[in-house]
Amino acid sequence: MKKIIIGNWKLNLDHLEAIQLLQKINYSLPDNIEDKIEIILSPSFTSIRSLQTVISSDKLKIKLSSQNVSQFSSGAYTGEVSATQLKKLEIDYGIVGHSERRTLFNEIDLVINDKVNRLIENDIVPVFCFGERIEERKSGSYFNFIENQINEGLKGLRKDKVNKLVVAYEPIWAIGTGEVASLENIVEVLDFVKNIISKKPFFNEDNIKFIYGGSVSPDNAQEILNSKIIDGVLVGGASLDATKFVDIIKAVEL
Ligand code: PGA
Numbered sequence: 001m002k003k004i005i006i007g008n009w010k011l012n013l014d015h016l017e018a019i020q021l022l023q024k025i026n027y028s029l030p031d032n033i034e035d036k037i038e039i040i041l042s043p044s045f046t047s048i049r050s051l052q053t054v055i056s057s058d059k060l061k062i063k064l065s066s067q068n069v070s071q072f073s074s075g076a077y078t079g080e081v082s083a084t085q086l087k088k089l090e091i092d093y094g095i096v097g098h099s100e101r102r103t104l105f106n107e108i109d110l111v112i113n114d115k116v117n118r119l120i121e122n123d124i125v126p127v128f129c130f131g132e133r134i135e136e137r138k139s140g141s142y143f144n145f146i147e148n149q150i151n152e153g154l155k156g157l158r159k160d161k162v163n164k165l166v167v168a169y170e171p172i173w174a175i176g177t178g179e180v181a182s183l184e185n186i187v188e189v190l191d192f193v194k195n196i197i198s199k200k201p202f203f204n205e206d207n208i209k210f211i212y213g214g215s216v217s218p219d220n221a222q223e224i225l226n227s228k229i230i231d232g233v234l235v236g237g238a239s240l241d242a243t244k245f246v247d248i249i250k251a252v253e254l
Helices: 015-028 045-057 083-088 099-104 109-121 134-139 142-153 183-197 218-225 242-250
Strands: 003-008 037-042 063-066 093-096 125-130 165-169 208-213 232-235
Touching: 003 093, 003 208, 003 242, 015 037, 015 045, 015 242, 037 093, 045 063, 083 109, 093 109, 109 125, 109 142, 125 142, 134 142, 142 183, 165 183, 183 208, 183 218, 218 232, 218 242, 232 242
Parallel strands: 003 037, 003 232, 037 063, 063 093, 093 125, 125 165, 165 208, 208 232
Antiparallel strands: none
16 A cells, blocks of 8 residues: 655745745655655645645645645634635645644544545545543553544544545654654554444445554654554654655655
């Protein structure tokens, strides 16, 4: 399966800086690597149109993701951005349920489930994030916690509608902390989640990718990316540095 590497730029860079970083990353990529590895950038909403213009005019094979999407399709929802609006910008992916949305903006499973559905209706691949806090990790209750996030967040999805899905394990204690989960931690949770998802009506072995995010850097990327059961990574901090991000991409053994 083709590995995917997503750079989540979070609340950083204006649209001009975003174009510069895209160009820097593109310039540093080994020739035709995008045919072997799917490379996705997730900028702020305000940069998506600018990056899309560069990507289409320069015929780049880098893809775009949003960092969030409204649970609503249209209407009186001040400040929201819909999946339909995003689809017009030719994005392929949309991150939903990121822990920063869950914890800082009180997004609950029900809302996340709506967002997943809005993306699917618009043919945008959801990058569904889940993961436990340090409390659940320490108390050993993380399996229950994760199972609930998966069951609620992906509730009601139908096989004929879910063309592709990315499921990202993002333990909160590893995000932006420099503390990366061990390969054993990641494999244990992804195995557990694959088992839950394999019993869902929408399950399709070829179209669901299971990835990891949390302090991924050039130092740990090789071990993570070359594990057979991990299909890719979601990179935060290190994706803002073109050299580090490209080094992570280069860590994939082709
Ligand atoms: P980080 O962020 O790589 O900075 O830990 C990961 C994420 O939030 O997806």
